[in-house]
Amino acid sequence: QQQVKQSPQSLIVQKGGISIINCAYENTAFDYFPWYQQFPGKGPALLIAIRPDVSEKKEGRFTISFNKSAKQFSLHIMDSQPGDSATYFCAAALIGYNKLIFGAGTRLAVHP
C-alpha cells in the first residue's frame, strides 16, 4: 500500500520555467512533509519541509504548497536552472514517530 503517491515520474522543463511536482498522502495523521533532492551518484539531501499548520513555505526559489483538506502537497521550483536537474522525493511522517514514508520520486531535467 503506497501511502505517499508522487507525480509525475519524470519532468522536463526549460531553463527559467516553473517545475511542479505533486504528492498525495492517505494518512491524515501525518504532520510533517519534507522534500529531498538527490543528484546522480549521491544520497538524498533535505531540501525543504512543511508542517500542516501553514499552507505555504518558501525558501529561495523553492516553495511547498500544502492543501490539508485535499491531502496534497506540492513542490514548486521557480526560475528552474540546469543545476536543479535531479531526482526529487516527497515524504511524510508523524512527528515524534521514527519513520519517514517516501514517494516514488520525480526525475527533473532542466534544459538550457
Place this chain on the structure above:
Amino acid sequence: NAGVTQTPKFQVLKTGQSMTLQCAQDMNHEYMSWYRQDPGMGLRLIHYSVGAGITDQGEVPNGYNVSRSTTEDFPLRLLSAAPSQTSVYFCASRWDRRSTDTQYFGPGTRLTVL
C-alpha cells in the same frame, strides 16, 4: 566531519552469498537507518536504530539483519543474497528519533546479485 560514510560503493554477489554493508557516522547521531532505492519505488526503510543496542524493522526487513553495538556504526547484513536484493542501499542518520530532525544520507552502495 566526514558525515555518513558507506563501504563499499559497488558490490557484485552471487545468489546465496552473504555480505555486510558498512555504515558509519561521526556526528554522534542517535538515530540511524537503512533504505533501499529501486526504480519507481522510492526509498523504502529496511531497518532502523534509535540508539546503541536498539534496532527495529522497517517496511522491507526480510533477508536483512542489523545490529548497533556502537553509536557510530550500523552495519547491514545480507545473510543469503537473492537477485531481488539488487538495489542501491543508503544509510542515513539524524540527531534523534524525531522525524522532523534533518536526516543525513550516505553516498550509497550499489549492489548487484547475480
